[in-house]
Amino acid sequence: MNYVPGTAEEQREMLESIGKKRMDDLFECIPDSLRHKEDLPLPEGMCEPQVIEAFEDMANNNKVYKTCFRGAGAYRHFIPSVVSRLAGRAEFVTAYTPYQAEMSQGVLQAIFEYQTMICELTGMEASNAGVYDGAQAAAEALAMFRERKRTKSVVCGAVKPMTLQTIKTYCETAGAELAVVPEKNGRTDLDALEKALDDTVSAVYVEQPNYYGLTEEIEKIADLTRNAGAKLVTGCYPISLALLKSPGEYGADAAVGEAQPLGNPLSFGGPYLGFMAVKMKDVRRLPGRIVGQTVDNEGRTAYVLTLQAREQHIRREKAGSSICSNQALCALSATIYCAAMGKEGLREVALRSMEKAHYAAKEISRIKGYELIYDGFFFNEFVTACPVEPGALMKKLAENDILGGLPFERDGQTRILWCCTEVNTREEIDKLVELLKGGVPV
Secondary structure, eight states, rough: OOOOOOOOOHHHHHHHHHTTTGGGGTTTSGGGGGGGOSSSOOOOOOHHHHHHHHHHHHTSOOOOOOOEOOOTTTTOOOOOOOHHHHHHHHHTEEEEEOOOOGGOOOHHHHHHHHHHHHHHTTOOEESOOOOHHHHHHHHHHHHHHHSSSEEEEEEETSOOOOHHHHHHHHHHHHHOOEEEEEETTTEHHHHHHHOOOTTTTEEEEEEEOOSSOOOOOHHHHHHHHHHTTTTEEEOGGGGGGGGOTTTTTTOOSEEEEOTTTTOOOOOOGOOOOOEEEGGGGGGGGOOOOOEEEHHHHHHHHEEEEEOOOOOGGSSSGOOOOOOOOHHHHHHHHHHHHHHHHHHHHHHHHHHHHHHHHHHHHHHHSSSSTBBBBBOSOBEEEEEEEEOOOOHHHHHHHHHHHEEEEEEEEEETEEEEEEEOOOTHHHHHHHHHHHHHHHHHOO
16 A cells, blocks of 8 residues: 655644644543653654564564465465455545445445345345454354244354354353254264254254365255254355355355455455355344445435444344444455456356365375275365374475465374365375375484
């Protein structure tokens, strides 16, 4: 971003326009007893080149790998340059919550387009303007469906660990019961799920594909949930929706997930973007902001914040959520990405990601000790055994500028969750395979 400071003359004109003479007059509403009169004990200031050098030194502590085979909730996809070019414009970067609709038509339209694209991806009918991240979206959706006589949430055990932790935190603070259904061969144990469903369950949360990259028997889960009178919340990897059935097609009541793969870089962990979409009958339950399309008094298309009896607009104890901001800039990036890629482009990304993951799985599982753990269809993530000390293996890969899969423990055994996206080349996969064949020095 370019920064041009205001001149002394410009500052004087701005002060005069609001009836002030000095900068200090802007703070006259603050009691004199609360003002700090002496200089603060701050270190010496730095000139611009020194500041840049200091930040570069800090940034150099980060390790950016040329090749990445790790996913587990955050994914490296190609981002067209148009995304950052447009989303980085000053009018979007500096915009906050568009409370004054008549002054914020551009931002509101961008958010409306984002909501529309999320609905098209998920097969749902209404979307909010985003929440902080995918884990929070899942927790908010379960809280959204909680009722006086139905306070219990059920979570399938093969979901992302961080998402499960967030759901647990929400349930603990709300005093709500949470049941975690065990997995069986990497997927939800349907018999255990059926036993967990009773007339106190408000909603079931399942991920499709799940944490291990496997596709669940989602239609059976939907039927079991529906027969128990509960709501089904599906966590989605948005890129996969270009190939897999959408939540709307198998009757989910809410579709949530992390929209980082849609044009937002990994960025060392954030900021990210949680999406939430529901059927129109549940739109009034949605937390966060919702932009609606209408017409003004001259019949022209206009955009407004709609259904505003939520979070910041009502008494705190009446609110169903504590969300008090939106992720408009990340949502804008997702919107530009989807518009640039189009339906066929998204499908191509999903197809290439899946094909490369299946090629990698085939080649890696041929190596002794790295057998595939789970059978069945997977999208772009898969789990293998790990015959060596995982820390040493990851160090060896890092020395070759490769971020390896994510090691984890299951049933006393070390496993590795690998991931491929469209940016992984066949040469990168073959190099990984050769390094795994070479073993780890003791």
